[in-house]
Amino acid sequence: MPTEVKGVIELQKALKKFSPDLAKETRKELANLLAPIVKTARGFIPSEAPISGWGTTSPNGTWANRGWSTAAAKRGIGYKTTPSKPNKSGFRSLARIVNASAAGAIYETAGRKNPNGREQAPLATVVRKSQANYGKQIRSGTKGQSKSNNPGAGNMFIEAMDQYSQIKDASNQTGAGRRTSKMKGRAIFRAWAEDGGKTNAAVLKALENTTIKFYSAMKAK
Amino acid sequence: MAIDPSVVVNIAAQWTGNKAFKQADKATDKLTKNVKSLGRSLGLALSVGALLAFGKASVKATADDEKAQKQLALALKNVGLGRDAAASEAFIQKLQSEFGIVDDELRPAYQELAIATRDSAESQKLLGIALDVAAANSLDVGTVTKALSKAYLGNNTALGKLGVGISKADLKTGNFNDILEKLAKTFKGAASASANTFSGKMARLTVSIENAKETIGKGLIDSFMILTGSAGIEELQVKIENFATSASEGFKKLAGFVKENLTLLKSIAAVMTAMFVATTVIVGIAKLITAIKVLNDTFKILRATALATAVAEMFALNPYGATAMVAGMVALIGLTIKGVDALTEAYNNAGAARDYALDPKKYDNAATAFDKQFKGQQKLVKVAKVLTAEEIKTLNAKKLQLAIDKAKIALGKGEDVFDINKIQLAAAELNQAQLLGKVTNSAQLLQITNDLARLNVKQSILALEDAIAGKDIKAIEAGTAKLNKDLAILGALTNQEVKLRDIESILKDIVPKDLINIANLDEAIAKLKAIGDTKTIVPLGTPTPTATPNKPLTPSQVEDLLILGRTVPIVPDSSGGVGYSGNAGNYASIGFPGSAMGYGSTNTGNTIIVNTGIGDPNAIAEAIDQVLRDATDRGTLRVAV
Numbered sequence: 130m131p132t133e134v135k136g137v138i139e140l141q142k143a144l145k146k147f148s149p150d151l152a153k154e155t156r157k158e159l160a161n162l163l164a165p166i167v168k169t170a171r172g173f174i175p176s177e178a179p180i181s182g183w184g185t186t187s188p189n190g191t192w193a194n195r196g197w198s199t200a201a202a203k204r205g206i207g208y209k210t211t212p213s214k215p216n217k218s219g220f221r222s223l224a225r226i227v228n229a230s231a232a233g234a235i236y237e238t239a240g241r242k243n244p245n246g247r248e249q250a251p252l253a254t255v256v257r258k259s260q261a262n263y264g265k266q267i268r269s270g271t272k273g274q275s276k277s278n279n280p281g282a283g284n285m286f287i288e289a290m291d292q293y294s295q296i297k298d299a300s301n302q303t304g305a306g307r308r309t310s311k312m313k314g315r316a317i318f319r320a321w322a323e324d325g326g327k328t329n330a331a332v333l334k335a336l337e338n339t340t341i342k343f344y345s346a347m348k349a350k
Numbered sequence: 351m352a353i354d355p356s357v358v359v360n361i362a363a364q365w366t367g368n369k370a371f372k373q374a375d376k377a378t379d380k381l382t383k384n385v386k387s388l389g390r391s392l393g394l395a396l397s398v399g400a401l402l403a404f405g406k407a408s409v410k411a412t413a414d415d416e417k418a419q420k421q422l423a424l425a426l427k428n429v430g431l432g433r434d435a436a437a438s439e440a441f442i443q444k445l446q447s448e449f450g451i452v453d454d455e456l457r458p459a460y461q462e463l464a465i466a467t468r469d470s471a472e473s474q475k476l477l478g479i480a481l482d483v484a485a486a487n488s489l490d491v492g493t494v495t496k497a498l499s500k501a502y503l504g505n506n507t508a509l510g511k512l513g514v515g516i517s518k519a520d521l522k523t524g525n526f527n528d529i530l531e532k533l534a535k536t537f538k539g540a541a542s543a544s545a546n547t548f549s550g551k552m553a554r555l556t557v558s559i560e561n562a563k564e565t566i567g568k569g570l571i572d573s574f575m576i577l578t579g580s581a582g583i584e585e586l587q588v589k590i591e592n593f594a595t596s597a598s599e600g601f602k603k604l605a606g607f608v609k610e611n612l613t614l615l616k617s618i619a620a621v622m623t624a625m626f627v628a629t630t631v632i633v634g635i636a637k638l639i640t641a642i643k644v645l646n647d648t649f650k651i652l653r654a655t656a657l658a659t660a661v662a663e664m665f666a667l668n669p670y671g672a673t674a675m676v677a678g679m680v681a682l683i684g685l686t687i688k689g690v691d692a693l694t695e696a697y698n699n700a701g702a703a704r705d706y707a708l709d710p711k712k713y714d715n716a717a718t719a720f721d722k723q724f725k726g727q728q729k730l731v732k733v734a735k736v737l738t739a740e741e742i743k744t745l746n747a748k749k750l751q752l753a754i755d756k757a758k759i760a761l762g763k764g765e766d767v768f769d770i771n772k773i774q775l776a777a778a779e780l781n782q783a784q785l786l787g788k789v790t791n792s793a794q795l796l797q798i799t800n801d802l803a804r805l806n807v808k809q810s811i812l813a814l815e816d817a818i819a820g821k822d823i824k825a826i827e828a829g830t831a832k833l834n835k836d837l838a839i840l841g842a843l844t845n846q847e848v849k850l851r852d853i854e855s856i857l858k859d860i861v862p863k864d865l866i867n868i869a870n871l872d873e874a875i876a877k878l879k880a881i882g883d884t885k886t887i888v889p890l891g892t893p894t895p896t897a898t899p900n901k902p903l904t905p906s907q908v909e910d911l912l913i914l915g916r917t918v919p920i921v922p923d924s925s926g927g928v929g930y931s932g933n934a935g936n937y938a939s940i941g942f943p944g945s946a947m948g949y950g951s952t953n954t955g956n957t958i959i960v961n962t963g964i965g966d967p968n969a970i971a972e973a974i975d976q977v978l979r980d981a982t983d984r985g986t987l988r989v990a991v
């Protein structure tokens with residue numbers, strides 16, 4: 130169920146200006162609430178590369194910055210308690226759990242859209258003379274199609290991930306924003322799904338308490 | 351590290367408004383700006399200060415508008431549309447008044463489209479569509495026309511970024527005409543509708559005001575040219591430049607003249623000399639002075655009024671007044687030129703005198719003449735100095751007389767209070783000092799002090815008489831001061847309201863210092879030694895003690911007795927040793943010498959001798975005071991001290 134709050138950004142600004150101590154306290158409280166989720170999510174990160182070749186990525190090419198690193202993947206999972214930039218619908222999240230590393234994001238989302246891997250792109254002959262592969266048959270296809278000559282490549286990759294952690298759907302959990310199929314994953318989404326909305330409720334409660342404290346403090350002044 | 355939004359769990363979110371609302375805000379802001387702009391323009395018409403600014407703005411607007419018109423005409427000419435320049439301008443004016451968009455925005459837009467299409471009809475058509483698209487999407491006309499011109503040339507990216515409802519597929523595959531048709535169909539009438547809204551009407555009014563500004567500004571420039579008799583702006587510029595050049599030349603000559611004279615003093619000396627020597631030069635100098643005066647006055651007026659600006663502003667207010675101002679300005683410019691010319695002429699005409707003044711030989715002669723005159727003045731100064739010396743002498747004499755008069759007054763006072771024939775001064779002083787050592791009460795002390803003060807007054811009188819006889823002003827003044835001081839002391843004493851402390855301070859001043867001598871001191875020291883030597887203490891008598899003296903007291907017993915306030919005199923015991931009375935009260939009951947219970951004597955007349963030596967009056971006074979206080983404490987004296 131989507132959760133929308135009102136006035137928290139303004140509250141945070143006011144806190145920062147008039148009650149820095151309370152602002153600090155609030156951030157600390159939110160951090161304490163989100164840290165267990167982060168810890169759980171990090172626990173879903175495998176201690177070695179899910180597939181052997183991923184851990185020995187060359188420094189060049191497409192996978193240069195996507196090579197597996199357990200430490201980086203774990204380090205990439207964290208939380209933020211500052212408001213985000215607005216999305217195209219005009220919403221700004223007030224607190225969030227992120228999976229920031231490239232390898233971690235791949236591990237998180239692989240198989241989310243196509244649980245069995247993308248379909249294989251058909252072979253096509255390059256007809257433009259200016260192309261390097263002119264006259265050859267290649268698999269160009271679309272974004273939704275696999276270019277690999279191994280028809281089960283995607284499936285194999287996903288299965289390798291699934292050995293460590295299964296994708297969990299968190300779209301049925303409380304949280305901000307529209308419920309989408311993208312709210313699925315192996316690490317942070319799984320942790321969020323397993324939390325069952327307790328942290329979400331605690332965060333909202335904490336924000337509400339901060340509001341009450343702030344108004345009390347202002348009245349006292 | 352950039353975070354993929356698809357791998358973020360958002361926990362709580364707040365809606366802060368989306369793009370559509372921002373566009374609405376933008377439109378509202380635009381409306382507000384239009385209203386404010388119109389308000390400002392109307393305000394211009396209502397306030398005098400603003401009207402002046404309006405005049406200036408009008409001239410600027412005209413200049414800017416003319417520049418933009420010329421730029422557009424040139425651009426059209428460069429793309430082969432030169433003959434359509436007038437028609438294009440008319441089209442822009444029509445759009446401006448119809449849709450309330452200022453020509454400053456329309457011209458660059460039209461120019462961009464014309465460059466892209468190289469066709470006037472096409473440009474006008476595209477501009478019309480651009481206005482609709484811009485009005486419908488709250489976009490800037492310039493941005494839309496730029497995108498359209500790019501799209502016309504085959505680049506649809508900018509058009510796609512406008513977000514005007516053209517799909518990527520259409521942008522990728524469709525040709526420009528199809529896209530344009532779609533845009534025209536989608537946004538048809540948006541510009542007209544927008545122009546008929548409140549905001550649009552405000553914008554149209556603002557445009558009218560801007561146009562009015564430009565028209566007024568043009569009128570100002572034209573009027574200025576007519577009034578100055580210039581056929582065009584170029585001629586006006588030439589006239590202004592000529593004026594500047596002639597003025598500059600005049601200043602150069604003036605500066606050269608001053609520089610050649612090096613210093614102002616030299617210049618003035620030269621001119622003065624020339625005035626004495628060559629009478630014909632006076633005319634030239636008069637001309638020069640007049641010329642400088644005219645120039646100075648003219649520039650003062652120019653500075654004060656900032657005339658050029660003021661004329662432009664006047665046109666906005668009152669064309670008739672402006673005409674008069676221009677006439678005034680022309681007259682002033684004429685005067686300035688006349689002043690510079692006159693200055694130059696005076697400089698040139700002053701030739702002979704100037705050369706004479708600047709010729710070193712003649713200048714030296716003139717300087718010699720000047721020196722002679724200066725020396726004569728110095729003599730006068732010397733005479734003045736002699737006279738001043740006489741005056742000083744007289745003044746000194748007056749001072750002396752004044753001092754003597756004051757002294758006489760003081761002497762008169764002194765004679766009133768003192769009988770000179772009865773007192774031998776030195777003997778009296780000595781006697782009084784000796785008496786001081788024997789004083790027993792405050793009354794005696796006061797009497798002695800009085801006498802001493804009188805003696806002092808007499809001494810001062812004598813000293814002053816001597817000073818007057820010697821005609822020594824300083825001595826007279828000092829003597830007078832001293833006498834007055836002594837009289838004041840005496841006055842204080844005779845009032846009888848003097849406290850002992852005051853007397854002490856007076857005594858300090860008046861007791862002769864020569865009374866402190868070694869013999870007295872030696873005597874005092876000998877007495878003190880005698881007191882300090884216990885073996886020489888003579889028993890006060892042989893009392894008949896009622897009890898045998900006790901054994902020496904322990905320290906605690908002494909302390910207890912001291913707490914009880916009892917004195918513990920030293921008493922010799924029967925064996926000749928020195929012991930302590932166990933009870934001073936008992937001892938006192940036997941009687942102190944001279945007390946009511948005194949042993950063997952009933953004499954109540956006491957004489958207290960205070961052995962303090964003679965010298966420091968303060969010490970003497972303190973000693974006396976202490977003796978009297980002790981006596982009072984003992985109960986042997988009832989006079990309050």
